[in-house]
Amino acid sequence: MTNITPFLMFQDKNAEEAMNFYTSLFKNSEVTSIVRYGPDVPGGDEGTVMLATFTLNGREFKCIDSSIRHQFDFTPSFSIYVDVETEEEIDHLYSKLAEGGMELMALGNHGFSRKFGWVNDKYGVSWQINLP
Structure with missing residues (x-):
């Protein structure tokens, strides 16, 4: 496989x-x-x-x-998408992942789900957090 x-x-x-x-x-x-x-x-x-x-x-x-410094790094064009089950879970994950990082889309209702947010964490990894 x-x-x-x-x-x-x-x-x-x-x-x-x-x-x-x-x-x-x-x-x-x-x-x-x-x-x-x-x-x-x-x-x-x-x-x-x-x-x-x-x-x-x-x-x-x-x-x-990486033992080699490359001319590229993480980019939001590839992100880790997380569906959560509760509002408490999305609020917790979003706040923890946003600490020291950068908000790309504020946590809120953007029309396609109850609550959604997108951040780059302090390591540069991009996360989309969704409460369907």
């Missing part, structure tokens, strides 16, 4: 911090594996994430700390 997994490349050596933040926000979420660069593993700074896997509400993601 073919697996399709979202993959996040962090350029500020904060992949582990981001994973821990994300998994703290969603139920049924955890960091499942981390392989780090070490003294005998060339290509990255010792201790940074060479490859990690985590789940958010059971959905698998992979991420790395």
Whole structure:
């Protein structure tokens, strides 16, 4: 079977911090594996994430700390879309993800759902949070 997994490349050596933040926000979420660069593993700074896997509400993601500084980074043209069940949940997630980030669409009723908001978090990852 073919697996399709979202993959996040962090350029500020904060992949582990981001994973821990994300998994703290969603139920049924955890960091499942981390392989780090070490003294005998060339290509990255010792201790940074060479490859990690985590789940958010059971959905698998992979991420790395890039050892190369690229001319591109995360963009809102690709976002993580989250449907929630309660107003309390959308309010909590939106406020936590917006801390230190940037609001792209204010949390509110935009006509296509009861409540919706779009933010870039403090790591640059884009999130659309929806209460259908």
